[in-house]
Amino acid sequence: MKNLKTIVLSNQEISPGYFRMKILAPGYSEASHPGQFVMFRVQRSLLPLLRRPFGIFRVGFMPADCDNMPAKEFIEIIYKVVGDGTGIMQGLHYGDPVELLGPLGTGFDCGVAAEEKILVGGGIGLVPLYSLAEKLVETSRVRLLMGGRTRDDIITVTEFERLGVETYVSTEDGSLGEAGLVTQVLERKLDQYPLATVFACGPMPMIEAVQEICLQHQVPLQVSLEGLMACGVGACLSCVVKGEGHTESDPRYLCTCTSGPVFAAEKLDWSKPEVKTINSGGCK
Numbered sequence: 001m002k003n004l005k006t007i008v009l010s011n012q013e014i015s016p017g018y019f020r021m022k023i024l025a026p027g028y029s030e031a032s033h034p035g036q037f038v039m040f041r042v043q044r045s046l047l048p049l050l051r052r053p054f055g056i057f058r059v060g061f062m063p064a065d066c067d068n069m070p071a072k073e074f075i076e077i078i079y080k081v082v083g084d085g086t087g088i089m090q091g092l093h094y095g096d097p098v099e100l101l102g103p104l105g106t107g108f109d110c111g112v113a114a115e116e117k118i119l120v121g122g123g124i125g126l127v128p129l130y131s132l133a134e135k136l137v138e139t140s141r142v143r144l145l146m147g148g149r150t151r152d153d154i155i156t157v158t159e160f161e162r163l164g165v166e167t168y169v170s171t172e173d174g175s176l177g178e179a180g181l182v183t184q185v186l187e188r189k190l191d192q193y194p195l196a197t198v199f200a201c202g203p204m205p206m207i208e209a210v211q212e213i214c215l216q217h218q219v220p221l222q223v224s225l226e227g228l229m230a231c232g233v234g235a236c237l238s239c240v241v242k243g244e245g246h247t248e249s250d251p252r253y254l255c256t257c258t259s260g261p262v263f264a265a266e267k268l269d270w271s272k273p274e275v276k277t278i279n280s281g282g283c284k
């Protein structure tokens, strides 16, 4: 993990409210693992004071400009504009200075080769699943179940298809793919592929429903949590969740930023799984 002062290479709106940003990031292809994230800060801007966490969508190389020059290594993040920080980010352009702290956290365990893998992405939860899919397709059959409220929430599906991933889209309003919840598709797929391993990232109600379904089907599940984070390195405790065996008298909190964001489902306490969000003292 290191703090990298770097620049934006591109920043484009790919669907209403969703942006894809390419950032120069030497060293990330060696250092990062699927499911890890970065803490992102806009340089030369006082606000927002705190860095914002974003999953790493993809790591890649741009061709060198001239002979004998090294290729430029980059990461891509995809973000939804929801508030102050992402509001500023949408206005960034090529060459704007930014800071990345990362790669951070514990990523996915790719599991046993050759077993069926089912990825479940809700909205922006799709982001950390792409680099996971890149890895998994080397050894396993991979299916992506992608859900959103409307067609605008369904992003980058064709890129998963280009990897050889079989994709299934559902939207709550029926504007793209099957009408309904992504968890309904998961139930059907687990009936068809009862030995699959499931990997999920999305809003907490979706994650809770996925956990219930995987428990009923007795299949292994890893979840990536996207709660609030202030520091990203285990110092502020703004990101804690309750771990397995947690009780009032024997509290077992886990930091999402260091023990996660990816957890094997059995490591968490699902009786009250909501991500505890301690207000970080009014900092923005």
Ligand SMILES: Cc1cc2nc3c(=O)[nH]c(=O)nc-3n(C[C@H](O)[C@H](O)[C@H](O)COP(=O)(O)OP(=O)(O)OC[C@H]3O[C@@H](n4cnc5c(N)ncnc54)[C@H](O)[C@@H]3O)c2cc1C
Pocket: 037, 048, 052, 053, 054, 055, 056, 077, 078, 079, 080, 081, 082, 083, 084, 085, 086, 087, 124, 127, 128, 225, 226, 227, 228, 229, 261
């Ligand atoms: C490990 C991790 C990975 C993430 N990866 C991505 C990603 O790839 N793409 C992406 O768009 N977002 C991702 N997020 C969420 C992202 O960090 C927040 O959306 C971002 O910090 C919001 O910053 P803001 O200043 O624009 O919003 P703020 O002004 O801080 O908040 C605006 C509103 O959004 C709510 N909000 C803020 N953060 C979250 C959150 N994490 N979950 C739900 N609601 C939130 C606030 O409560 C508030 O109502 C990730 C979060 C974590 C912890």
Ligand code: FES
Pocket: 228, 229, 230, 231, 232, 233, 234, 235, 236, 237, 238, 239, 240, 255, 256, 257, 258
């Ligand atoms: S975000 Fe500070 S401890 Fe996890």
